[in-house]
Amino acid sequence: MAVGLEHFLVLSAVLFAIGLYGVLAKRNAVVILMSIEIMLTAVNIAMVAFSRYGQFITGQVFVIFIMVVAAAEVAVGLALIIAIYRSKKTVDSEKFDLMKW
Amino acid sequence: MPNIAVWAIFLLPFLSFLIIGLILRPFFNNRPMLSAYTTIIAIAGSLILSIWALIAVNGAENHVLTDVSYQWLSIGDLVINIGITMDSLAAIMVVTVSTISLLVQIYSIGYMKGDGGFARYFAFMSLFTGSMLGLVMANNLLFLFLFWEGVGLCSYLLIGFWFHKPSAARAAMKAFLVTRIGDFGFLVAVIFLYVKTGTFDIGELHELALAGVLGGTTLTLAAIGIFSGAVGKSGQFPLHTWLPDAMEGPTPVSALIHAATMVTAGVYLIARMFPMIASSETAITVVAIIGGFTAIFAASMGLVATDIKRVLAFSTISQLGYMMLGMGAVGMGYASGAIDEHHAMALGVAVAIFHLFTHAFFKALLFLGSGSVSHATGTFDMRKMGGLRKIQPWTYATFLIGSLSLAGIWPLAGFWSKEGILHEANAYAPVLFWLAMITVFMTAFYMFRAVFLTFHGEYRGGEEGSHGHGLHESPKIIIIPLVILAVFAVIAGWLPVGDFLGADVHFSFFGALTSWLAWVSLIFGFAGILLAYAIYGRKLLSAESIGKSLGPIYTLLIRKYFIDELYERIFLMRFLVDGVFVVLGWIDAHIVDGAVNGVAMVTMTGGKVMRRLETGQLQVYGLAIFVGILAIVAFLFMFN
Numbered sequence: 216m217a218v219g220l221e222h223f224l225v226l227s228a229v230l231f232a233i234g235l236y237g238v239l240a241k242r243n244a245v246v247i248l249m250s251i252e253i254m255l256t257a258v259n260i261a262m263v264a265f266s267r268y269g270q271f272i273t274g275q276v277f278v279i280f281i282m283v284v285a286a287a288e289v290a291v292g293l294a295l296i297i298a299i300y301r302s303k304k305t306v307d308s309e310k311f312d313l314m315k316w
Numbered sequence: 317m318p319n320i321a322v323w324a325i326f327l328l329p330f331l332s333f334l335i336i337g338l339i340l341r342p343f344f345n346n347r348p349m350l351s352a353y354t355t356i357i358a359i360a361g362s363l364i365l366s367i368w369a370l371i372a373v374n375g376a377e378n379h380v381l382t383d384v385s386y387q388w389l390s391i392g393d394l395v396i397n398i399g400i401t402m403d404s405l406a407a408i409m410v411v412t413v414s415t416i417s418l419l420v421q422i423y424s425i426g427y428m429k430g431d432g433g434f435a436r437y438f439a440f441m442s443l444f445t446g447s448m449l450g451l452v453m454a455n456n457l458l459f460l461f462l463f464w465e466g467v468g469l470c471s472y473l474l475i476g477f478w479f480h481k482p483s484a485a486r487a488a489m490k491a492f493l494v495t496r497i498g499d500f501g502f503l504v505a506v507i508f509l510y511v512k513t514g515t516f517d518i519g520e521l522h523e524l525a526l527a528g529v530l531g532g533t534t535l536t537l538a539a540i541g542i543f544s545g546a547v548g549k550s551g552q553f554p555l556h557t558w559l560p561d562a563m564e565g566p567t568p569v570s571a572l573i574h575a576a577t578m579v580t581a582g583v584y585l586i587a588r589m590f591p592m593i594a595s596s597e598t599a600i601t602v603v604a605i606i607g608g609f610t611a612i613f614a615a616s617m618g619l620v621a622t623d624i625k626r627v628l629a630f631s632t633i634s635q636l637g638y639m640m641l642g643m644g645a646v647g648m649g650y651a652s653g654a655i656d657e658h659h660a661m662a663l664g665v666a667v668a669i670f671h672l673f674t675h676a677f678f679k680a681l682l683f684l685g686s687g688s689v690s691h692a693t694g695t696f697d698m699r700k701m702g703g704l705r706k707i708q709p710w711t712y713a714t715f716l717i718g719s720l721s722l723a724g725i726w727p728l729a730g731f732w733s734k735e736g737i738l739h740e741a742n743a744y745a746p747v748l749f750w751l752a753m754i755t756v757f758m759t760a761f762y763m764f765r766a767v768f769l770t771f772h773g774e775y776r777g778g779e780e781g782s783h784g785h786g787l788h789e790s791p792k793i794i795i796i797p798l799v800i801l802a803v804f805a806v807i808a809g810w811l812p813v814g815d816f817l818g819a820d821v822h823f824s825f826f827g828a829l830t831s832w833l834a835w836v837s838l839i840f841g842f843a844g845i846l847l848a849y850a851i852y853g854r855k856l857l858s859a860e861s862i863g864k865s866l867g868p869i870y871t872l873l874i875r876k877y878f879i880d881e882l883y884e885r886i887f888l889m890r891f892l893v894d895g896v897f898v899v900l901g902w903i904d905a906h907i908v909d910g911a912v913n914g915v916a917m918v919t920m921t922g923g924k925v926m927r928r929l930e931t932g933q934l935q936v937y938g939l940a941i942f943v944g945i946l947a948i949v950a951f952l953f954m955f956n
Contacts, residue, residue: 235942238935238938239935239938239939239942240935247935308933308934308935309933311932311933311934312931312932312933313932
């Protein structure tokens with residue numbers, strides 16, 4: 216069985232779903248951040264796959280961009296988590312209810 | 317005559333107002349005379365242009381020099397024009413208004429000297445004159461209404477010119493509110509006419525009315541609505557109460573309001589709309605009855621007033637009643653078929669405007685004369701005057717001429733125009749004619765009562781504390797306008813105003829004395845003068861004892877028939893404050909506020925419930941977004 220576009224897309228979808236589950240269901244902010252990274256990776260895989268099978272280079276260029284931005288985003292995200300840990304002494308997302316009126 | 321010159325007649329005073337208001341008053345307030353000169357130059361310009369227009373109209377075909385409209389606003393199908401007409405009626409009016417206004421402005425330099433609001437005064441006076449000039453030239457009702465309100469606004473500002481005096485502030489408010497009642501009727505009538513005919517143009521409305529297209533109840537209602545505006549502005553019964561109180565303003569303002577602007581606007585409006593109003597028999601009869609009744613009603617209150625300006629104010633109301641009566645009588649003659657259409661339309665306007673024209677001169681003269689008297693004595697109370705004949709010979713002579721003219725003594729101006737009105741009233745409204753005749757007697761009496769009290773006998777002290785020191789004739793700047801007006805008060809009746817307006821209301825100089833009517837009115841007039849002389853000149857009869865013997869009637873007159881009390885205590889306090897306002901207050905508190913509070917309560921309660929959904933946890937929001945996206949995707953799949 217040859218490996219085709221569908222396989223990549225299924226992998227991408229599965230990764231995305233795992234990431235989404237992590238984002239929505241996990242309590243630990245660090246895990247949530249990691250889950251976001253998984254979702255980004257899933258997207259990257261899909262893009263590379265499309266790029267490879269569609270003969271467009273644009274997808275791959277964008278993936279590079281996304282990885283760069285994601286690296287920056289992780290840095291900012293971790294900094295935020297550290298900052299909120301310092302003030303709340305926890306990384307439990309259920310304790311973050313500052314937006315509640 | 318170029319069109320622009322016609323527009324300039326009313327734009328010049330507006331320009332003067334802007335110059336004074338925007339430049340002179342803010343930056344040159346230490347040189348107040350500049351404002352006075354600006355006003356006088358602007359109004360003198362208007363006067364010259366007005367005279368030019370009058371001459372041009374005289375040479376024009378059908379006496380219509382110009383009648384142009386420009387589009388101003390267009391809202392859907394509603395097109396509003398601004399336009400002016402310069403016909404014989406407008407020409408007479410602009411000349412009258414600008415002449416009187418110019419003389420009043422010159423007089424004001426002397427009278428208002430040293431007043432803190434000197435520049436403000438002249439700014440308002442310019443605006444006032446400009447509004448009135450615009451009013452008489454407007455050729456559609458909406459444009460006319462604009463100036464109509466402008467005149468009302470200026471009267472408010474000028475009556476309340478000394479606004480730090482509570483009585484002046486109150487009088488200004490009263491003038492504004494009382495005329496507002498009439499203006500409301502006017503505005504409703506204008507809108508009503510537009511809805512029914514689709515035009516604001518006065519000429520077109522007249523054509524429709526004369527052709528019978530506009531008729532029946534529609535016409536009657538509209539005509540009465542327009543008349544209600546005139547009733548308010550011209551101080552006719554029952555909206556006359558503001559006019560005596562309007563004496564709180566500076567005297568030149570009273571002269572201008574009562575002689576040439578503001579109050580004559582009502583008469584002018586009826587004259588301008590005469591073909592339309594006369595086409596409704598009911599409406600024109602109402603005009604005649606209100607006019608005739610107001611004439612005698614106001615004159616009777618003038619009999620006992622002790623304030624010289626109030627005597628003149630009642631006299632103004634009464635004379636305006638005459639003008640209304642003149643038009644009403646001719647209209648009744650037309651309605652009964654006694655006069656043919658062409659003649660009636662010109663005649664009605666002519667009798668009223670002729671009287672308006674002569675009245676403007678002698679009434680301005682009398683007001684300015686009373687101001688000159690007050691300049692010396694510091695009061696308007698005739699009980700504190702007396703004997704000023706020797707001290708103020710010029711004022712006395714001119715005031716006497718004005719009084720004789722107002723009393724309708726041959727051959728002064730008042731005689732001719734009054735004869736015209738009495739003549740028509742006698743022909744078409746006999747009952748009102750006799751009321752008017754009694755008014756002639758009353759007019760002569762109250763004017764000469766004022767003359768004898770003010771100028772004859774012994775000086776009675778003036779205002780408290782002045783002790784008669786420094787009693788003097790007024791300065792030249794005050795006397796000169798008086799003399800000019802006095803000349804007009806004699807000769808204005810000899811001018812062929814009626815012929816100019818297209819109707820022969822002119823009697824030959826001596827021929828006038830051949831009719832019985834002239835003799836009856838002269839006898840009534842002289843009787844009034846003699847009675848005044850007997851009571852106040854020779855003191856053959858004591859005014860006090862007559863007052864006592866006629867106790868209740870005297871009280872009734874001095875309290876102005878309790879109309880103010882009726883309006884304020886009964887209508888305002890009982891009916892409005894205790895009745896209507898209580899109901900309106902309840903509706904406001906419970907229904908209007910209730911609706912507002914109800915909406916607020918529903919949203920607040922809703923908010924309290926809904927906010928439980930907002931946990932403040934990003935993950936819940938994220939879940940919601942996810943579910944939402946799923947729903948959208950599912951939706952797209954289902955329907956594509």
